[in-house]
Amino acid sequence: MTNEYVLEMRGISKAFPGVKALNDMQFQLKKGEIHALMGENGAGKSTFIKIITGVHQPTEGEMLLLGEKVSFQNPKQAQQQGIAAIYQHVTSYPDLSVAENIFMNHEVRHPVWKTLNWREMHKQARQLLRELGSSLDPKTQMNTLSVAQQQIVEIAKAISTKAKIIIMDEPTAALTARESEELYRITEKLRDEGTSIIFISHRFEDMYRLASRVTVLRDSNYIGTWDVEDISNEKLIVAMVGREINQIFPDKKTSAGETVLDVKNLSKLGEFDDISFSIKSGEILGMTGLVGAGRTEVCQAIFGITAFDKGEILLSGSSIRNKNPQEAMDNGIGYLAEDRLDQGLLVDWSIEKNITLANLTDLSTLTWIHRDKEKRQAKEFGEKVHIKATSIFDSVNSLSGGNQQKVAVAKLLTKDLKVILLDEPTKGVDIGAKAAIYEIVQNLAEAGYAVLFVSSEMPEILGMSDRILVMKEGRIAADFVNRGITQEMILEAAMGEEQVQEKSG
Amino acid sequence: MEQKKQTYQPRTLETNLPFSWKRLFFQWEWMLLLILVAVLLLGSYVSPYFLNYPSLRDGTMVFLDKALIVFPMAMIMIMRDIDISVGSTVALSSVVMATLYTSAGLPMEVAIIACLATGAICGLINGLLIVKFKELSAVIVTLGTMILYRGIAYIILEDQAAGGFPEWFGFFGWGYVFGIPFLLIVFAVLAVVFGIVLHKTTFGRKVFAIGNNPTASRFSGIKVDKVKVIVFMLAGLLAAVTAIFLTSRMGSTRPNIATMYELDIIAMAALGGVSTAGGKGRVLGVVIAVFIIGYLQYGLGLINLPSQMFLIIVGALLILSVAIPKLGGMIKRK
């Protein structure tokens, strides 16, 4: 029995009511190793992390820490065993100081009086931050820091708990290239000091730069673990995506018509810069890029949810500026929000009332709603998108993710639209529902809509789009016509160094 | 290909709900009706003067004035906000009306219009502050205006009383139409109007949508801010209507009238089934709750129980009506 592995997980499974979130996971972490964990959104990474950190308890399988079996009932126990996590969305206390964030709930206290020893905490915090190469004042309030600085504080916090294992969940997602470089150095330094690190990232760049081994998850299943040197980029992508993609995408049989939407030099400080593109009627324009590249922000600016600073939006040749979503929809632009539970649907409401919500004016005289008309319309559009439910009165939270998304689409269809902006329409839905959504999107294009299809998933971007825009750090990094384009070309554009490419296939 | 066929099977969605006894009987309103009956029986038990038509009819005059505000308050609570300034708005509108009539010598009709305008403006200010400064929350904004509006009332009238209104003005507080108190008729009309607006029109649908999910409502093209401002303005306007009835009934006004009305009103709404977490509520339930609380107050008055008992009962009812669903949820989870 050797303690080669700091952490070992054997056959870990986790089931939630109705969903298997993780299935037979195998994982080994060596001392002083950076181990990359990769997989698409919804592949089971976050469930896996939550099991390690004690937020969830596994339904099956065992977890060994330094060769000894452990099971954590709560996050505190995991913490005490030297496991710390740094989440993608920094979970700090914004109103409190840096030192306080670092030492929250394991404060340095006077041995007898149990009073907090601020001088010592500030000293240690300063020391920790200096070791990480930062000269931040520990007394600074957390919410005045940039994301990169906050991340350093989170790392300092992890070190201060004397963590042997640090989990970093997409730490580079919101960082610039220079800031990422900084983070790499800190991570390597921690590794050299003997800390084991689980590094989760969508960026291949991160993995090649840092990790010695990589474990891939797909559809809640463990796919495999490889030495980074032994696996090629292509092989890794196949491992992550792994499906026979061609089967699930509908055949393209559209011909593009007139230009409907024309976006010119759209800019907003701190979010996106100089965005120009156009979509023709019947065309599907794919838009991809890393999380945080500014895709959602662009969509919301076009839809009138947020204002933009500069630029122009032309709809069928005439300039429009949407002050709010209602104006956008009246102008013929619809938006399917990325977060359907928070932004798209009223989950406690019935299918019917959700579908008609955007179109109440047409269903009423002098604001009196005609219930018969409303029911008829809900039925018509609900059936059009094939919602699986018994009646239009079923509440939306009783539906599966895919069917919820169909309700959101049906709501858009009730309006007389020309342009539909779809922001991650297949996020978090199962593969069967994905195929259904692809079919709907294709039907929309055939019906003459101009469709903007935003997605992080390469295969569906390649499978669905007529043209592909790649965004990177708030700018358009590449504009491809989708013929002979490969995932590598897109990834290169999305992650590569600062060059704007004008390519066509 | 097999999978494809399965996905695209045409499906029909049912548009008629089958009749269900369970759905008919599991309604908060039945519960409220039972409570109301209990209150009435209790009233007849403790006082022989309670349970007869003239008594019940005239009793409404004691409590229905403030109950007018309960309709917009229900809307505000459905939208997950709260307005604790309504009592002060009543006082300010009433003081403005009385001062314009007695000191400025304007005709009473003009004074009444000024009263309504004052209430609407107070509500408008609340609404605008709440939508423009979202980080402040309705609690703090209306807390501030609650002090401010009553403060202005004190500035205008100091500790004086103003009265001596024309004779016809007393009609609001004491008048009958076809043997029914005018106030009761106004209340009934408002109940019907608000019931229709809330449950049958696009505006009401939007109010519920906002209470359910403000972000998704905005993304669906609802002008959330506009709806909020209108509803707060309605609350101010109906506070002014209440001021007219209350002033008429008392025959004079002071800056300290209608103190703590907000509590009774919030209690009526909460007891009526309006969720303090937003998104739920029905006008019918609110109307029954108004009569429950109102007749409790009236009955306690008849048997000379100290009016403070009423404070305790309203407080307890408020806590019970919001705690019972929570406790139910807690038990269910276990």
Place this chain on the structure above:
Amino acid sequence: MKIKTENLEMEKKNPLALFYQFRELGLFFFIVILCIGVQLRNPSFLTGENILDMATNTSILVILALGMMIVLITRGIDLSIGAVIALSGMLTAQLVAANPSVNPFLCLLIGTVIGALCGMVIGVLVAKVGLLPIIATLALMNIFRGLTFLVSDGEWVSSYQMSESFVEIATGTFLGLNHLIWIAVLFCLVFFYFLNYTRTGRQIYAVGSNPQSAAVSGIKQGRILFLVYTIMGGLSGLCGVLWVSKFASAQGDTASGYELTVIAACILGGVSIAGGSGKLAGVLLGAILLGILNNALPLLNVSPFWQNGIQGFIILLAVIVNAVVKRRVERTHLLRRAG
């Protein structure tokens, strides 16, 4: 290994952010200017006697504001404190009236315990049952106020019924300063220590700043909320005794509406209603500012009827200015991050 990190360091702080960080200083200067202004109009303002008067009259507000601060920090609010003051004041006064020889310290203790019990009821409703603080305390305000009327049967307890030693609690002096001032100073010191040097004190901030991460860090949120409302209740109960002793009368409507003044002091002092932030120094200054206004307005021959209006206006102005400045600061942060 020393890593180069200039790009990660804060750039020069911008003046607005500085102002926001030192808003207590701004409030302090405002008070100084106000004092100078009042002094110029009425020279009897800054006399030793008047200053002591002001301090005595502000002490109860300060004690209550300390409690309200921790409630607001946890994203709560307590509207029942006026009623708790009345209830504990009335019960203690009745005790003294019936039994004049009772020890004044025992009175203080009894009042505090009554208040703490009231606070615990709120604590249970908010922390365990999960009611919104505003609804729970609004309802309990009524209940406590109703109880006060019930136990007193609408009667007052007046000065002639109170023993000298009881009245002495709030009118006597120690080293030339009124007892109330000493009690307020004591509580300021205790709270300063509690909030800054105990783990529980900091957890109050943590719960208000980010409840989700507090839960992940293993902080018991329900326990903290319960504690906070109990403390608030205890302080209100104590102040009930002080109030009755100071004004030598206990009535059913004692301290009616006083919760608004207390909340106003906190908001003026920069306690955020959204939770997580609030400093003792700010709250102290906020209470002092209101105390000065109460004292100075009559000296300036401002009608007492203007006080409510002026107070309401100042509260609204303060929260709005606060919100606007905060927005500007956040915008500059954004610009800096983007730049």
